[in-house]
Amino acid sequence: MAVFEITFSPTGGTKKVSGIIADVFCKERTYIDLVKRDADFSGISFQEEDYCIVAVPSYGGRVPDIAVSRLRQMKGNKARAILVVVYGNRAYDDTFGELRDVLTEAV
Numbered sequence: 001m002a003v004f005e006i007t008f009s010p011t012g013g014t015k016k017v018s019g020i021i022a023d024v025f026c027k028e029r030t031y032i033d034l035v036k037r038d039a040d041f042s043g044i045s046f047q048e049e050d051y052c053i054v055a056v057p058s059y060g061g062r063v064p065d066i067a068v069s070r071l072r073q074m075k076g077n078k079a080r081a082i083l084v085v086v087y088g089n090r091a092y093d094d095t096f097g098e099l100r101d102v103l104t105e106a107v
């Protein structure tokens with residue numbers, strides 16, 4: 001079993017929250033930065049027994065488009081996901097539901 005911390009966090013707030021949550025699971029994990037534009041996300045795949053902490057900010061009540069397209073490139077292989085949404089105290093609207101749908105489709 002491996003733990004992956006996957007975040008889209010341009011200004012660092014989402015990463016701070018995902019780090020606190022990931023620390024509860026284990027100190028050793030692989031960090032995947034969805035902000036990195038030169039990364040080959042299509043080469044990333046998980047195993048069924050893995051845990052992926054997936055954290056995104058809410059932009060306009062949605063998952064940021066670029067995070068969606070990068071998450072869609074990875075192969076979930078039925079790994080378990082822990083969803084985290086960070087927002088600026090307006091509302092997160094559909095962000096959780098959209099993130100759930102994207103990750104469900106990635107199996």
Ligand SMILES: Cc1cc2nc3c(=O)[nH]c(=O)nc-3n(C[C@H](O)[C@H](O)[C@H](O)COP(=O)(O)O)c2cc1C
Nearest residue numbers: 009010011013014057059060061087088089090091
């Ligand atoms: C383009 C944009 C759209 C945002 N839309 C929302 C929103 O709809 N609701 C909300 O509560 N916060 C909204 N925020 C605030 C972010 O969700 C919040 O600041 C978040 O912590 C930023 O994450 P980061 O620090 O990891 O980059 C928005 C921020 C940006 C930059």
